[in-house]
Amino acid sequence: MGVVEKVFESLKEIPESSVIALEANSDAYFDVIRAITEKISIYKNLDVIYINSTLPANSIISVMDLLDIKRDNIYFVDCGSSVLLTQQTKNGHVLFVESPTMLENIMLKVEFLLRKLDRKKGKLVFLDSINSLAIHNSLSILSEFMHILFNNMRSKGAYTVVLSIKEQSSDDISRALTMVCDEKIDVKEEW
Numbered sequence: 001m002g003v004v005e006k007v008f009e010s011l012k013e014i015p016e017s018s019v020i021a022l023e024a025n026s027d028a029y030f031d032v033i034r035a036i037t038e039k040i041s042i043y044k045n046l047d048v049i050y051i052n053s054t055l056p057a058n059s060i061i062s063v064m065d066l067l068d069i070k071r072d073n074i075y076f077v078d079c080g081s082s083v084l085l086t087q088q089t090k091n092g093h094v095l096f097v098e099s100p101t102m103l104e105n106i107m108l109k110v111e112f113l114l115r116k117l118d119r120k121k122g123k124l125v126f127l128d129s130i131n132s133l134a135i136h137n138s139l140s141i142l143s144e145f146m147h148i149l150f151n152n153m154r155s156k157g158a159y160t161v162v163l164s165i166k167e168q169s170s171d172d173i174s175r176a177l178t179m180v181c182d183e184k185i186d187v188k189e190e191w
Contacts (some may be wrong), residue, residue: 003028003187007035010185011161012043016122021130021177023164024187028178030052030063032187036065036126036161038069046076046124046159047117049110055082057094075117077109080132098114100136110149114156125149130177131168144174150180166183 001009008024014020024032040151041048052060064071073091079100081162095109114123127133134142153160162175162181177184 002124003031004035004039004168004174005186007032007187008043009037011035011040014136014159014183015161016157018183019150019154019160019162020164021164021181022068022187023166023169023174023182023184028170028187029084029163030067032163033060033063033128034067036124037064037074038067039073041073041124044122044124044159046122049077049113049123049125050074051079051106051125051127052076053079053112053136054129055099057091061091073121075076075113077106079106085108100133103133103137103141107109107149107152109153114158123153123157125153125160127160127162129163129165129168130173131165134170139172143179145178146176149174 011020019128022032023111037048037050042045050060057076057080059080061071063134064074071093075095077097081096095113097109110125117123130142130146135146137145143157150160162177164177
């Protein structure tokens with residue numbers, strides 16, 4: 001069984017309002033994305049709000065297209081384009097945030113999408129990745145952001161999944177995730 005299936009198996013039984021931290025090596029990055037955006041979202045009939053700060057949304061969309069991942073139910077809050085100074089292409093499924101330091105704007109965009117999307121479907125907020133946001137924000141501000149965002153998602157019954165890349169992580173980030181997440185799952189290549 002591959003990484004995609006193992007991540008799916010680890011997440012398919014999580015209850016609504018859960019906040020899960022996935023800690024993965026960079027080798028498993030696209031497998032985690034596939035497990036969240038394709039497997040879990042279809043299995044649980046969820047709209048996905050994908051907060052991307054690692055790569056621009058256009059790059060992630062291109063990879064999803066290569067992997068034949070359907071994107072009808074995926075909406076991006078893109079902080080990655082501004083960092084890499086890539087051209088921001090207009091797309092009805094992408095909202096841009098001017099900088100990954102503008103954490104309040106990220107929360108506002110997520111809230112906007114929650115109100116805009118079909119209320120009959122469940123929601124999953126996928127934060128990719130906490131390490132990228134940690135580069136641009138102090139740990140105390142980032143911890144406060146996670147606490148507010150995750151509790152807001154809990155109150156709305158949304159699932160929240162936070163990706164942490166092991167090679168970029170620190171003990172401080174790991175401790176911060178422990179404080180705000182219900183569970184931490186170590187994604188291993190040898191599962």
